[in-house]
Every structure is written in structure tokens, then in C-alpha cells.
Amino acid sequence: MATVIVVTSGKGGVGKTTTSASFATGLALRGYRTVVIDFDVGLRNLDLIMGCERRVVYDFINVINNEANLNQALIRDKRVENLYILPASQTRDKDALTKEGVEKILNELKQTFDYIVCDSPAGIERGALMSLYYADEALVVTNPEVSSVRDSDRILGILASRSQRAEQGDAPVKEHLVLARYAPDRAYRGDMLTIQDVLEILGIPLLGVIPESQAVLQSSNAGVPVILEEGSDAGAAYADLVDRFLGKDLPHRFIEIPKKGFLKRLFGGG
Amino acid sequence: MGLFDYFRPSPRPTTTTAALAKERLQIIVAHERGSSRRGSPEYLPALKKELLEVVRKYVPIDQSQVKVHLDREGGFEVLEFNITLPDEDHRPPASP
Numbered sequence: 258m259a260t261v262i263v264v265t266s267g268k269g270g271v272g273k274t275t276t277s278a279s280f281a282t283g284l285a286l287r288g289y290r291t292v293v294i295d296f297d298v299g300l301r302n303l304d305l306i307m308g309c310e311r312r313v314v315y316d317f318i319n320v321i322n323n324e325a326n327l328n329q330a331l332i333r334d335k336r337v338e339n340l341y342i343l344p345a346s347q348t349r350d351k352d353a354l355t356k357e358g359v360e361k362i363l364n365e366l367k368q369t370f371d372y373i374v375c376d377s378p379a380g381i382e383r384g385a386l387m388s389l390y391y392a393d394e395a396l397v398v399t400n401p402e403v404s405s406v407r408d409s410d411r412i413l414g415i416l417a418s419r420s421q422r423a424e425q426g427d428a429p430v431k432e433h434l435v436l437a438r439y440a441p442d443r444a445y446r447g448d449m450l451t452i453q454d455v456l457e458i459l460g461i462p463l464l465g466v467i468p469e470s471q472a473v474l475q476s477s478n479a480g481v482p483v484i485l486e487e488g489s490d491a492g493a494a495y496a497d498l499v500d501r502f503l504g505k506d507l508p509h510r511f512i513e514i515p516k517k518g519f520l521k522r523l524f525g526g527g
Numbered sequence: 528m529g530l531f532d533y534f535r536p537s538p539r540p541t542t543t544t545a546a547l548a549k550e551r552l553q554i555i556v557a558h559e560r561g562s563s564r565r566g567s568p569e570y571l572p573a574l575k576k577e578l579l580e581v582v583r584k585y586v587p588i589d590q591s592q593v594k595v596h597l598d599r600e601g602g603f604e605v606l607e608f609n610i611t612l613p614d615e616d617h618r619p620p621a622s623p
Contacts, residue, residue, distance in 0.1 A: 447546065
């Protein structure tokens, strides 16, 4: 049975699409048939982050409206086996996303895929609500910053009250925290909320900490999910996150201050 | 930075901006959860409406005089109803 996972946050720009791209790529690398769906109708970007923007012909809304079938709209990733992308429509209105339409497509995808990753748009409007409605699990992407944490808390409230699982009284959506853009040195200095602070406020289990990293922008420039950038800190953090999601018990990395030489620490500079 | 930084005993004095951020967040999040999150079951508005109707059979009150509050403390949930009855003098005579 396929698992539907929504990547959500409420606030924009915190790393939802980056996380969706790397998470889906990671699942596929580990042998699971994975599809990642862009729910951001009108502002699609997952295709750019995945590097397949020039291969988009049909989109999610075309399939909902029976203007194309799923196989025509699904883009097969050229680097990773078992990985497919379903792009959002760039031209349609987000009202085109209906509960029935989304359900129909998810049911069809469930026949062939192990994991369906739904990349939510920012906000709490239709696209965001549709992306989380059918979710079994949720990755809540949060930055250690006041507005992001508050918005994440709102999203947790919506997952607990407006998802299909909540409406039908089934087991609740399983929530995972992804703390992105974390800078251990700033947290140490008291200039940034610590991991512990965010966990205390949101009260959901931590799946992964992604360090603030130059690799994220560089890989998006190239259209390569950062998890494929071997040797990068953010890429390694996403790889750990995927393994943890699949049940491995791994310690969190990149959460300590990078060690500096004694003299450099003593005399500053840095 | 530098020398003093290295010997600073506690990494998190309570006056840092991060400590302030945490405090503000705890307050606003607790407040907002009170009205929506996990706290508020779906049936609450309906319960409030029915309760209002029952009380109205005996005392004339309106919507704004009923306050419903759900609190969580540890493992307990406390559902609190607060109904403000009008003053004795202002109460219209009960209909027969």
C-alpha cells in the first residue's frame, strides 16, 4: 500500500520544495518507487529544482481534467531510477484542484508507487489544503525563526482537524519535524532558536536538521536535488533524514558548532 | 567575540534574542491553540449552540453571554462553560 506524505510549512521560503525534491530522490535511491507532486498551481517550481523544467508537457490539472493521462504527465527522472515528477499547472487557476480530482489521481498513483510525496504551496489556501488532505504522514518544514515556527504550529492544527484522517476519525496524520536552515553557531550565541527550543514549542518528533548551507542554492542553480551533491553537508543531512524516515536510528549531524583551532577561537575572527 | 567569548561559561544567557523569541512564541502559540489547534473538538460550536437553547428555555440570554473554554493541563482536559445570567432586575418576567 502506498504512503502519501505531504511536505508542508505554512510559511513560504523555508525549504518545502528543496525538501520535497531531496526526500523523494532519497526514497527512490533506496529502491522505492516514488512520485513527487507539485501542488503549487500557478507558481510551479518543483520542476526547476528537479531540473526537468524543459520536459514538462502536461501537468497535474490536465490529468484531473482528463486532458491527458497520468503516463503522459509523469516525468521520469533521468538521474535516479524509480523517481517520477508530476508538475503543477503554471496557467490554471488553483480552483481546478478539487477533492475528487486529487483523490482520483492519488488512487491511480497508489497502484504503482510506494511513496507519493506532495509538495505543498505556502499559505493555507486551497492548494495547501488539498496537498495535505489525503496525507498519511507529514514533513513539517520549519526554520528556527518566529514566523516560521508560528505558521508551522498553525499547519499542525490544520493537519489535526482538516485532513481526511481527522474528518473520518482515523489514526491521525503522522507528523515529522524538519528543521531547515539551522546555524549551530548562531544558536550557540543566542541569536537563533535552538533545536530544543523549536521542539519544545511544536511538540512533534524531529526527523532531521538541515544546516544552513551554500550547497542548497548551488544545487538549485543547477537543477539537482541537494541530496545528490555528495560531500555537501545539506545533502548528507537529507540522506540521514531519509534513512531515519525508513526506520534507521541515526544520530543528528551538523548540529554542533564547527570546531575552530584554539588560537582562532581565542582571538576571534570568524 | 574573541577572548571573553571563549571563556563565557553559559552559552545561553536568558537575555539573548533567541530566549526572547522562544518566550514570545510560547505565549502566542498557546493562545492560538486555545481557539483552534488540537484543543478544539469539532463538536464544540454545536454543543455551545444547544446549550444556549436549553438555558434560553428558562433565562433569556444571548450568544455573547456564553463562554466556552477548553484547557489542557498534564493529562487532563477541562471543559469550562461560563454563562453570564442577566441581573434579577433586568430579567423580563418568565413566560408562563
